[in-house]
Amino acid sequence: MSASPQRTFAEFFAGIGLMRLGLERAGWKIAYANDICPGKFEMYRANFEDADDHFVVEDIHDVLAADVPTVLLATASFPCNDLSLAGARAGLKGSQSSAFYGFARILREMRCRRPRFILVENVSGLLSSNDGKDFREVMLTLNKLGYSVDPFIIDASHFVPQSRQRLFIVGELRSDSALKAEDRAEAAEFYQSEIRPRALAEFVFNNPDIDWRLRELPKLPQSLRRLISILEDLPHNRSEWWNEKRTAYLLNQMSQRHRILVDKMIDAAGWSFGTVFRRVRAGRSMAELRVDGIAGCLRTPRGGSGRQILVKAGFGEFHARLLTPKECARLMGANDFTISGSLNQALFGFGDAVCVPVIHWIAQHYLEARIQESRELYADGDKRAYG
Template identity: 25%
Template sequence: MEKNVRFGSVCSGIEAASVAWNVLGWEAAFFSEIEPFPCAVLAHHYPDVPNLGDMTKFKDWPDAAIDLLCGGTPCQSFSVAGLRKGLADPRGNLMLTFGAIAARYRPQWLVWENVPGVLSSNGGADFGAFLGMLGELGYGFAYRVLDAQYFGVAQRRRRVFVVGCLGDWRSAAAVLFERHSMSGHPAPRREKGQRVANALTDRADRGGTNSEGQRLIPELAACVTTGTGQRYDTDTDTDTILPVAHSLRGEGFDASEDGTGRGTPLVPVAHIDVMPAMLNGANTTAGHSARSGHSKDAYIVPAAKAVRRLTPRECERLQGFPDDYSLIQHRNKPAADSPRYKALGNSWAVPNVRWIGQRIEAVRAIQSLRQAA
């Protein structure tokens, strides 16, 4: 029987890894985080786990026996927002520091995450350098882009995950790729987005009717405006969802593919409609619709005959965290919304990471059986 996994976490944030993996019986050996608010969250939830601070000081860290090293090094250097300087940006170089930490502690497994923009940064050379480093360290590896919307949360969030296994690329591939995905018979392509039913429009000629032919009362404006003035029309847009992600970026909540908050709205209307439990306990008071030039009024979800901003609790649910996980005492008072948005936006989506952990558990069990045979 394999022992429970002990893992080290760098760029820990508010520790999606621990939320995802503690239910598997895994234990964190150490964290590495420097931002004040995430550090406070870690101290609140995990007071017995040491936070070793700056990952570039890893040579001064104490020795530790770990089975897995995980981390999502900063994405800004691989995104448009960060000017895509790649490894020329000190933040981009932290992915090489991740490898140096792996070289010191020599865990059996690695889990690393970043935005899809890392795949094309510097023509792919930056990502190639990272993978080449893992190979030189003796790790077999596999990588895959995972989208949070397929793991049970109501947001589109595509991220690159790299899994490494010491001396064994087949085990790494077995974690990220199911056998049926390699069969050569892919599932039919799904539409990128879903249209909003006409019943949600406030246009008198397109209000929709019920089964008795009666015209429905409109409950949502047909067109909303984000803080940047971009308009999304529910009657014409083929990818009609409320443009939450760009607006939330003002508070640090970023759900885009490249780390910019652009082009990947956060919450599909259809997902909100079919997941009402996500909104339970949240403030549903109707307010004014989002106004151009006022991004703070544009954190929007449907409410009674209007729109309103997302709450931090809803952002926690979008990322798979327990309710009020980030609502801690910070600087002698309840945490403000702004640092909570930022910390949640920088975090991993918990269900993605839990799935990876479950897959690693399954592969470890197979490895154990083979060794016993």
């Protein structure tokens, strides 16, 4: 789809640019990108030839609002380190996730140039961080900036063979279509749906002072793709496959239940595949196996625990290796991404990114729908909204 000049966006916490890929597939045009990490910028530049024209490598707290162009949409995939269930959960006051306030400051300082839409992405753990206080703080901060808010949760497994549940928040500058007090439900179940599970529905119900704008969205697709569809066919003599000593150590880290599953895979007269994450359970490093055809959530390889391991078994054999960068790209729906840098750098870039087809779906079924619904309202020349 060709890009409409009206559908421009600024991408904060841009990383390697997968938010951009998803939006461009829906006809949007990049106007500005920012991230603090030089390594991610190098990956971005290897894939996007125009990177030097609009990408600013800088701490978001130092970005000047005056340097951000007027756009229709601003996106923010701010760091999840302090919000994730896998982390220490320092919350919005943590050194990483507090970067959200840098994004909010830029919006505030843009004043009448604020984008009509914002799209915020983070882990679903944001909903429960600090007993819900952090999520409420994010919602109220966006309200104070003039945005009605609509949160929903999407698992990337609806599009790709990866379990990756993420919380999205669409904010839109207030209009008469925001949820009014007289329209509020009498029970939390009214808000519950496929994309707003019970915990999120209850939060909406229990926080009526927040300016919500909840939109009914179409049913998510059901992907039939499985792990095997994204794998590279690497011969067993390639260096990526682990040696016998290393694979034996991995097997010894498995629980009895998972070892029984592996033994059945080994004894089978055909190849089967699974993924493994190492996790600390009761002070012991354990190798936890998944064999349902869906990869676990890609994570950044901090400390090694985020490295997802592929296992292949059958015909009396057992093999193991890390997922390759190309396989990680495919799990994120970025099949044609030009990959550069070291293995760790690639794993870090994709593990910290958004799933491309999920963003494409949101752009199509939410953003585009809202633009079309209000096209006549803005046709008279609201330059703030259309840039």
